[in-house]
Amino acid sequence: MVAEFLDQIKEITAHGALSMAIALGIKLNLFEALAEVSSEENPATPEQVAEIASLKPRYETQNVFDFFSRYVREWLCAMACGGIIEVDTTGEKFWIKKNRVEIMIGPSRNHAFTQTxxxxxxxxxxxxxxxxxxxxGPYGMxxxxxxxFYQVMSALSQSWHKKTLVxxxxxxxxxxxxxxxxxxxxDVGCGNGFHVCELASHFPKSHFIGIDITQKAVDEANSRTNGHKNVEFICMNAADMSKEWTDKFDLxxxxxxxxxxxxxxxSVKEIHRVLKPTGLFAMVEIDGTSxxxxxxxxKGSTAALFYTASxxxxxxxxxxxxxxxxxGAMWGIERGKNLLKDAGFTNVKVEKCPGFEVNCVYLSHK
Ligand SMILES: C[S@@+](CC[C@H](N)C(=O)[O-])C[C@H]1O[C@@H](n2cnc3c(N)ncnc32)[C@H](O)[C@@H]1O
Incomplete structure (x- = not known):
């Protein structure tokens, strides 16, 4: 039992380290570079990967061990030993398994990967x-x-929601x-505007307003509107919305x-005020049990991940x-329902969201 527990701790430590290294690879586009330059038939050297990723090239020093792109090589070795990518028997050439490329790179990168x-x-x-x-200490942060944060959150939201939102x-x-x-x-707490922009581009006859408490989020959101005229972003505290918005929104x-x-x-009381009597409030939240x-x-390790993220x-x-x-992120459905009922919402239904693996949605009317 103790030996098993120690093995578990070793795995956790190694996985923690690997998570950081995967995040580094995402940030430096190393997975894209490796996919571009390698295959099982033609695995790539660290130099080739570094060149494609525009990273530090081959070292030309006197030391015989220094004839490779060391940072990229170290990263490739970490990924290979972690079973994320493949390495050939020389230990010097690397590739990504064909059926994993889509999971690791580009717009369809899997959310579990992005989450690192x-x-x-x-x-x-x-x-x-x-x-x-x-x-x-201070109350919080x-x-x-x-x-x-807003870029990381937006990348996460895209990887969680883009395929299935519309x-x-x-x-x-x-x-x-x-x-x-x-x-x-x-859209309340719109961050840098991924959901608003995605919906606005698919539903041009509807008008979308996103509010967020930070100007940084609003500035970033405004820079991604892509010319859509049916979008507005406003810096506003959801707990104190515009007095002119009573009974204004359909959704x-x-x-x-x-x-x-x-x-x-x-803020949920404010949402109750600004929602039309016939309107719908759809709150997507982390699916927890309270x-x-x-x-x-x-939920096992997913719950552990979200308690830690929280x-x-x-x-x-x-x-x-x-x-x-x-x-906290794992406040859960029981507390969620109470919050909505206390704000005056009736007939609160909680549903699983298709394709939003970690979420549930609370659907409620006035
Ligand atoms: C976890 S992020 C989610 C962002 C976005 N909805 C998404 O899913 O990508 C939470 C957002 O709520 C915003 N926020 C927090 N408190 C707020 C408040 N009182 N009023 C408005 N926005 C708030 C934050 O600035 C942040 O952008």
Whole structure:
């Protein structure tokens, strides 16, 4: 038993290290470079990969061991030993298995792969997180502490939702026809605008407003509108929306942005106010049970991943005021339903989202 547990810890440590290295490969386009220059029949040297990725080339020093592109080689070796890519018997040539290329690169990169990109930003705030645990430490963390958060989040959202958002999710919530006819839609906590822009391009007769609490998110969102005239992004606290918006929206979305607000209770009350009496509120959230034991039983390592992601990001940003609720990503369906009912929503239904593996959606009316 003890030996088994020690093996488990060793695996966890190795996988933690590999996660960081996969994230590095994603950031430096190394998987793309390797896929471009290699195959099982023609595996590539580190020099070839470095050249395609425009990274440090071959070292020309006196030392006989230095005749290769060392950083890229080290990364390739880590990936090969981790079973992510392949290495030939010389130990010097590498390739990606054909049936894995699509999982690892480009727009259809698998979300499990993309998810490794979270870890470098957690490493950056590691000592700040140590501080928030302290009795005299700050309440939490500000979004600005996570340098490239909006880009990482947007990449994650795309890898989670892009394939199925329009094709499966919108019909499932019963809004396809109304969006085609033209309605007014609000996305609360829109980040840098992936969902709004994706929906706006498919439903040109509808008008989309995205609000986010940080100007950085709004600026990034505005830079991706791609000329769509049916899109607006506004810097606004969801807990205190425009007084002129009462009964205004046909459809209000939240995509993974309720649990990390400091006062999600106030913002859901505001959503209740700004939703038309006939409108629909669709809140996409992390699918948790509100019970750690059940999360462990039902979701295993996915639950562990999201509790950890919450620890390093969602909980600290959602705890950053003296009156914050600090829900965390795994607050779960029981707490979610209560929050919506307390805000006045009736007939709250919670459904699995087609294709959104880690999510559920709360569908509610006034
Ligand atoms: C986890 S991100 C999700 C972003 C985006 N919806 C997505 O799925 O890619 C949460 C977002 O909520 C925003 N946010 C947090 N508190 C907010 C508040 N009180 N009002 C509006 N936006 C808020 C954050 O700035 C962040 O962009």
């Amino acid at each position: 990109s979270m870890f470098p930003s957690y490493g950056k705030v590691f000592y700040d997180i140590v501080n928030v645990f302290q009795k005299d 500000d979004y600005s502490s996570y340098a490239d 094709k499966d999710f919108i019909p499932m919530i019963g809004m396809k026809e109304r969006l085609q006819e033209g309605i007014l839609v609000l 209000v979305f939240i995509f993974d942005a309720c649990h990390d607000q400091c006062r999600p209770d106030l 019970n750690c034991y059940k999360d462990k039983q039902e 620890l390093f990001h969602c909980l600290p940003v959602g705890s950053n005021t003296s009156d914050a609720l600090g829900l």
